[in-house]
Amino acid sequence: MQQFSCFNPSKMTVIVENPVEDMELYEHKKEIHVDPDELVSDGGFTMPDSNAFGQSFRDYENAENERHQIVERTYRLQHINQTYDYVKKMREEYSRLDKAEMSIWECCELLNDVVDESDPDLDEPQIMHLLQSAEAIRKDYPNEDWLHLTALIHDLGKILLLPRFGGLPQWSAVGDIFPVGCAFDESNVHYQFFKENPDFNNPKYNTKTGVYSEGCGLSNVLMSFGHDDYMYLVAKENGTTLPSAGLFVIRYHSFYPLHSRGAYKHLMNEEDVENLKWLQIFNKYDLYSKSKVPIDVEKVKPYYLSLIEKYFPAKVKW
């Protein structure tokens, strides 16, 4: 196993005093209107009445101002620093998969070291969020075992925040993701901060299709670098047998401008259109399964270990 201690993700490393874990949830829970009827009819998933603290989900209006500022600052840094060149460099670095070797389950346990201080709906170890979303989907889609495993692993890329995996700043690990290499869509949260991104005024990158072409397919589009793309790289390069929809869910689950606002659709191909349906189903479980539904880890562990064995090699390179 190689230790990973001296990598500096660029000279742009920024210390963010308070981790802003799941800032994507912070932003979206307050703006996505969810119709409970729609949830019930979509696979039978019912949104719980309250979160882990007995409060309404997506209730951020009353959140302390300080938290709001932290999230805004992180988005500012993300929008300024995630350039086409930065993403290329990060993908190159992380495609090497030379940081560690461990099983998928070991990584689920490791994720508990990632501190999540700002997610108001979650006061439990990260592994609980993974298992709660996976178990909720399993209940409603019992035959789609690939989707259960996809839910279990979708956030594992957050280990990017740990020193051994580069200790990346929040702006390069969590938050909504968006394409680079073409114009930033106005539906991105805190769009105004893109104006300070060097790509904003670069004619190569600031047209609707930029360096891409209509219908080229999302797999040909560079996305801002974070836990989605990293986990996708890990799964793909280790030869997972998860279906294309599973990889799509992992890779784009934070792509809110697309899956919740319909932006960037001109870059999709037919396969993306099919896969997007699964992502939209998955998203509801990702957002709303963070309630105090207790999961007996030891009880469900054998099931997930069997899925890991089915879809991944025993040792995975990270």
Ligand SMILES: [Fe+2]
């Ligand atoms: Fe995520």
Ligand SMILES: [Fe+2]
């Ligand atoms: Fe998640």
